Amino acid sequence: MKRNTWQREAVKTALSERGDFVSAQRLHADLKQAGSTIGLATVYRTLTDLVSADEADALQSPDGENLYRACSSEGHHHHLICRNCGHTEEISAEAVEAWAATVAAEHGFTQPRHVVDVFGLCATCSAATSA
Numbered sequence: 001m002k003r004n005t006w007q008r009e010a011v012k013t014a015l016s017e018r019g020d021f022v023s024a025q026r027l028h029a030d031l032k033q034a035g036s037t038i039g040l041a042t043v044y045r046t047l048t049d050l051v052s053a054d055e056a057d058a059l060q061s062p063d064g065e066n067l068y069r070a071c072s073s074e075g076h077h078h079h080l081i082c083r084n085c086g087h088t089e090e091i092s093a094e095a096v097e098a099w100a101a102t103v104a105a106e107h108g109f110t111q112p113r114h115v116v117d118v119f120g121l122c123a124t125c126s127a128a129t130s131a
Helices: 006-018 024-033 040-052 095-105 124-131
Strands: 056-060 066-070 078-082 087-089 117-120
Touching: 006 024, 006 040, 024 040, 024 066, 040 056, 040 066, 056 078, 078 124
Parallel strands: 078 117
Antiparallel strands: 056 066, 078 087
8 A cells, every 4th residue: 555645645636626537747737736846757656556546547538648537436337428528427337348248258358358438428518519
């Protein structure tokens, strides 16, 4: 277990306060704007540690950037993420688990692991683009 340093607490707090997925660079900029002296490398290291400890989720955005979010569910889960505003819903997806196991078995693979994140437009952004 990692020790609790002021840097770790600062990153955890900033991540929790956001509520949406954010890049390490954006989180670092937010912390700096709030007066923190934390370095970008420390933010990256801390985010990696939080993901390893299941205290944060990480995903790769459609443009390839790693994004992070304070984890609000325990265990394996998936996300619906708005491409426009970043609003995120955590979803349990048993059907995805069954599908992954079936596809893997059909191709002779065992012990399948997967990452499924669905990007789209949330209801609010969909309504705004329709108006």
